[in-house]
Amino acid sequence: MRLAAALFCLTLAALSSARAATEDFTVLVGGAAVGHVKVTQDAATIAIDFDIKNNGRGPTIAEQLSLDASGLPSAWTITGATTFGSKVDEMFERSAQGARWRDSTGDGGAEDASARLYVGQNASPWALGLYARALLRATDRKLPVYPGGELTLSAGDALQVSDGTATLAVRQYAISGLDLDPAYILLDAENALFATISPRAVVVRKGFEGEEDRLRELAVGLGRDRFESIQAKTAHRYSAPVRIRNVRVFDPRGMRLSAAQSVVIHGRTISGLQPLDSPATPGEVTIDGEGGTLVPGLYE
DSSP states (O other): HHHHHHHHHHHHHHHHHEEEEEEEEEEETTTTTEEEEEEEEEETEEEEEEEBBTTBBEOOOOOEEOOOHHHSSSEEEEEEETTTTOOEEEEEETTEEEEEEETTTTEESSSSSSEEEEOOOOOHHHHHHHHHHHHHHHHGGEEEEEOOOOOEEEEEEEEEEEEESSSSEEEEEEESSSSSSSSSEEEESSSSSEEEOSSEEEETTTTOGGGGGHHHHHHHHHHHHHHHHHHHHHHOOOOSOOOEEEEEEEEEETTTEEEEEEEEEEEEEEEEEOOOOOOOTTTTTTOOOTTTTTOOOOOO
16 A cells, blocks of 8 residues: 555656646857746746846846647736836736736727737747747638737748757747747747747757857848848839929938928939929839928938
8 A cells, every 4th residue: 555655646746747847048149148038837837037137138027827728828927127127017818708918008908709819018038939839720820919910920941950969850930920020930849949039149948059150140041031032022123213202301400391392313313302393304203202201311
């Protein structure tokens, strides 16, 4: 009986250990470790410790998540401080009656009880892996999200990474809809987060810090390829002069806007500012500025 009881206790301990999982990431900027993301998951409950101190500045965040059967957050609290010390006290809760949330903009809610994903305003980088896994399960890899909008996921290349002794297969993904530019991440074969990457900073699984330079270069290349693709699809090159009608020009010396007028550009030169009712020269390309503002010297 004593042996059976001991084996039973050992089995319970093993099951408990199997349920609890940890993930540990290093935040790297310019080759220096400036922070960490530590994740502990016990069944459907997740605790996250996220801290960055780069030149003394950075967020300090604690998160608690509860996941439903589909892997989406049913409850999420995010507390701590932003990079410049503003208090973070964010929450999300979803039930059959709908969803409610609170972030720095105030309280919000929706009666729609569909299992939509919440995007944390001050969430740690680990959340990107959570979003990606939800998107991988979604039709067309698209999901409407709270507080509003839609996320989409696109898959990139597979690659091998190394910790110096062993290699690991990962795949690159881009998440669009969070910001003006996509967020680039790497997932392993189990779709667990391996890294978030950008040209300046990398958050990478502990033990793989030696891949930082390579991952930052990967992010540079992904951004370059995206801009080249946008350029190829949207850029226009005109051999004729271009007349932009109905725009106001900002005068930086006088700190004022002009009246509505036309701006004529020939090649790389602004060849004239003309009254709005000036007739176009034959052969010009005319673009309606729709009352917008032109600022000399700015581009993109």
